Amino acid sequence: MLEKLQRTFTSLLPVEEGRGGECNGCGDCCKLPIRCTFLNTDSQGNNTCGIYRFRPPNCRKFPRSPAQLETVKENCGFNFNTSETFSKNAKIIPIQIKNK
Ligand code: SF4
Numbered sequence: 314m315l316e317k318l319q320r321t322f323t324s325l326l327p328v329e330e331g332r333g334g335e336c337n338g339c340g341d342c343c344k345l346p347i348r349c350t351f352l353n354t355d356s357q358g359n360n361t362c363g364i365y366r367f368r369p370p371n372c373r374k375f376p377r378s379p380a381q382l383e384t385v386k387e388n389c390g391f392n393f394n395t396s397e398t399f400s401k402n403a404k405i406i407p408i409q410i411k412n413k
Contacts, residue, residue: 314346320381324371329378329393337390342375345384 340360343352351363362368376382379393 317346320371328374331394332391333394334391339388341385341388
């Protein structure tokens, strides 16, 4: 519940740099910490938001930071290319410089 309050109070801040990917509709962020009453799931498991056009900023911007993404990282379609993750995933590619 503390995370939900924190998300609400920080929802007017901009989305942190480095976010990529897109929402795949998994609905995991709509269940933090309990299932939202506006989340509708059909018989095939597809999720829709009952107030999508009017959803609040904490839903619009989710995940706003790498810390928020951490809570749904199993299924969320977003990612953050932070310098930390970049350096972890970076490969050193040798280059050859030819002298003329
Ligand atoms: S957890 Fe990520 S992919 Fe899933 S509904 Fe929320 S924003 Fe979309």
